[in-house]
Amino acid sequence: MTSPIALVPAAQLRPLLDGYEASVRSRRWHTLLILFCIAVAMVLSSISAEVSLPKLFDNIHRFPSYIIRLFHLENGRPVWTDFPEWFWGLPRWLRLLGETLLMAYVGTVLGAIGAFVLCFFAAANVAPSRWLRMAVRRFCELCRTVPELVFALVFVIAFGLGPVAGVLAVAIHTVGALGKLFAEVVENIDMKPVEGIVSGGSSWPVAMRFGALPQTTSNFVSYALLRFEINVRSTAVMGFVGAGGIGQDLIEAIRKFYYSDVSAILLLILVTVAIIDTLTSKVRHQLIGREERR
Amino acid sequence: MQRRPAIDLVAIRDRHPQHFARFDRQRLLTLLTGIAAFALLLFGLAQLGFFGGTLLSGGARLVEIIGLMLPPDPGSWAHARTFGVALLETVAIAFLGTLSAAVLALPLALLAARNVTAARVVRFFARRSLDTIRSVDILVWALIWINVVGLGPFAGALAIMTADIGSFGKLFSEAMEAADRKPVEGIVSTGGSHALGIRFGILPEIFPVLASQVLYSFESNTRSASIIGIVGAGGIGLHLAEAIRTLELQQTSFIIVLILIAVALIDFVSSKLRFAMIGRRGAMT
Numbered sequence: 111m112t113s114p115i116a117l118v119p120a121a122q123l124r125p126l127l128d129g130y131e132a133s134v135r136s137r138r139w140h141t142l143l144i145l146f147c148i149a150v151a152m153v154l155s156s157i158s159a160e161v162s163l164p165k166l167f168d169n170i171h172r173f174p175s176y177i178i179r180l181f182h183l184e185n186g187r188p189v190w191t192d193f194p195e196w197f198w199g200l201p202r203w204l205r206l207l208g209e210t211l212l213m214a215y216v217g218t219v220l221g222a223i224g225a226f227v228l229c230f231f232a233a234a235n236v237a238p239s240r241w242l243r244m245a246v247r248r249f250c251e252l253c254r255t256v257p258e259l260v261f262a263l264v265f266v267i268a269f270g271l272g273p274v275a276g277v278l279a280v281a282i283h284t285v286g287a288l289g290k291l292f293a294e295v296v297e298n299i300d301m302k303p304v305e306g307i308v309s310g311g312s313s314w315p316v317a318m319r320f321g322a323l324p325q326t327t328s329n330f331v332s333y334a335l336l337r338f339e340i341n342v343r344s345t346a347v348m349g350f351v352g353a354g355g356i357g358q359d360l361i362e363a364i365r366k367f368y369y370s371d372v373s374a375i376l377l378l379i380l381v382t383v384a385i386i387d388t389l390t391s392k393v394r395h396q397l398i399g400r401e402e403r404r
Numbered sequence: 405m406q407r408r409p410a411i412d413l414v415a416i417r418d419r420h421p422q423h424f425a426r427f428d429r430q431r432l433l434t435l436l437t438g439i440a441a442f443a444l445l446l447f448g449l450a451q452l453g454f455f456g457g458t459l460l461s462g463g464a465r466l467v468e469i470i471g472l473m474l475p476p477d478p479g480s481w482a483h484a485r486t487f488g489v490a491l492l493e494t495v496a497i498a499f500l501g502t503l504s505a506a507v508l509a510l511p512l513a514l515l516a517a518r519n520v521t522a523a524r525v526v527r528f529f530a531r532r533s534l535d536t537i538r539s540v541d542i543l544v545w546a547l548i549w550i551n552v553v554g555l556g557p558f559a560g561a562l563a564i565m566t567a568d569i570g571s572f573g574k575l576f577s578e579a580m581e582a583a584d585r586k587p588v589e590g591i592v593s594t595g596g597s598h599a600l601g602i603r604f605g606i607l608p609e610i611f612p613v614l615a616s617q618v619l620y621s622f623e624s625n626t627r628s629a630s631i632i633g634i635v636g637a638g639g640i641g642l643h644l645a646e647a648i649r650t651l652e653l654q655q656t657s658f659i660i661v662l663i664l665i666a667v668a669l670i671d672f673v674s675s676k677l678r679f680a681m682i683g684r685r686g687a688m689t
Contacts, residue, residue: 148503151499152499152503154496155495155497155499155500156500158492158493158496158557159493159496159497159500159557159558159560159561160556160557160558160638161500161558161561165553165554165558166553166558166562169552169553169554170552172551172552173548173549176548176551176552209451209452212448212451212452213448213452215445215448216445216448216449219441220445252664255627255663255664255667256660256663256664257627257630257631257663259631259634260631260644260648263634263644263645263648263649264466264469264648264656265462265466267465267469267651268462268465268466268469269458269459269465269466270458270462272452272453272458273452273453274452274453274458274459274462277454343539343541344541346541347541347543347544350543350634350635351634351645354452360544361547361635364544364547364548365547376540376544380536380539380540383539384539
């Protein structure tokens with residue numbers, strides 16, 4: 111049977127095949143080299159991080175047993191058999207949870223206000239001066255690179271234990287994170303309205319107010335809501351360093367091995383975070399929808 | 405010169421009342437939302453103790469503290485060496501955690517991706533478990549792992565790994581779902597199995613995306629690794645918390661500067677690698 115496909119003569123095929131194999135081989139070498147580098151880095155960092163697999167395998171059974179114990183009461187019964195006992199501290203925890211949410215809200219709003227003021231000075235297309243722009247950008251980078259808990263630790267010394275330190279830490283981190291995002295929003299605006307206002311003889315603040323701001327509001331709000339979601343998670347652990355919120359009770363429960371309390375508080379946090387996520391994502395989709403209809 | 409016809413404002417106002425209303429529905433609603441948000445802000449500030457006078461005295465103390473922090477100074481060479489070693493440990497924790505999370509998240513992501521796993525029940529459970537892992541904070545994971553393997557950097561690496569499995573699982577499965585279906589169809593149409601379709605149809609396409617996500621989170625994990633020491637899981641956080649608590653403020657700022665430098669370096673290297681892998685345009689998304 112003759113094949114309908116025309117075969118290339120062997121003499122012609124040889125160099126083609128050789129070339130193909132050479133290219134595959136060089137790629138393979140490349141991959142092996144990368145894998146080798148990664149393996150070396152892994153070994154070095156395992157030494158530095160005191161990784162010991164025997165220790166892990168000897169103790170790994172404690173991980174599931176810890177999780178299982180989380181769902182058992184003091185008297186050894188599973189938690190769902192006795193809800194009042196499991197959530198014995200519900201009024202207190204709900205109050206702390208409310209405080210956590212309030213902290214996240216205040217921190218987000220304060221940070222968003224700061225970022226809002228800064229972003230017009232940090233955006234490349236509207237910034238009044240180049241040096242100011244660089245300075246504002248560096249400041250935002252500093253604010254978002256230093257971890258929130260570090261700020262919280264410092265603020266706890268200055269403002270004492272309590273939510274004030276936590277709120278300020280969250281606010282500063284938010285200034286950094288939102289400042290960058292807001293500046294990017296401003297950089298993406300249509301410059302024609304701004305040019306029109308400036309050409310009419312108006313000052314820079316007026317141009318920002320009526321030229322730039324109307325194009326950015328819904329994006330600003332959407333990013334701020336996204337940040338609120340993240341901040342709820344991070345304020346929940348602010349209490350670990352004494353900066354207010356439910357984290358204080360959580361770490362105490364973990365440290366003192368009140369297993370059922372740990373699972374109850376964690377569950378409360380998870381449910382709250384899930385509810386907030388759903389709500390904010392709904393509002394955000396509405397905002398984005400409004401933007402697209404325009 | 406021709407005179408402009410006089411503008412009949414009244415007639416225009418009659419024809420387009422909505423543009424002349426000072427407060428139309430939309431604006432009123434926005435205004436009310438703004439007022440409500442502001443009222444909640446004031447309530448929150450009052451409730452959390454911002455107006456109790458702590459803000460002023462605390463602010464003064466903060467200025468003093470910042471003054472004492474400058475210039476950054478480790479105190480002695482021995483301290484500087486300790487901090488340097490701890491910083492390396494931090495980077496090692498982040499590296500190990502990120503890499504092992506990526507390896508472990510891949511199979512989970514396969515289970516959670518719609519175009520790979522057909523069984524809806526499996527997918528549902530894979531997604532819910534990823535969600536649950538993700539919503540527990542990294543510090544809590546660190547505390548749990550400390551119970552298992554004891555204090556030290558190993559617990560930190562395991563904590564970062566656990567927390568990252570959640571986020572990688574989600575990101576990877578989304579990348580798989582966004583992959584082009586045609587290569588898989590081509591493989592299946594020539595008689596390849598479903599597994600072969602995944603191996604040669606989906607994985608090669610998404611691999612650069614996955615690698616760039618891993619590199620990207622290496623940077624943020626370095627930041628996380630620098631604070632998990634606060635709860636005793638190794639790295640520079642332990643020294644940082646101790647320096648702050650014992651009011652060694654110059655050491656504190658020295659450690660913060662070290663962390664900043666390390667994060668900036670890793671950011672620089674990882675973005676170079678990312679651009680090399682997927683090009684400048686792809687890296688932006």
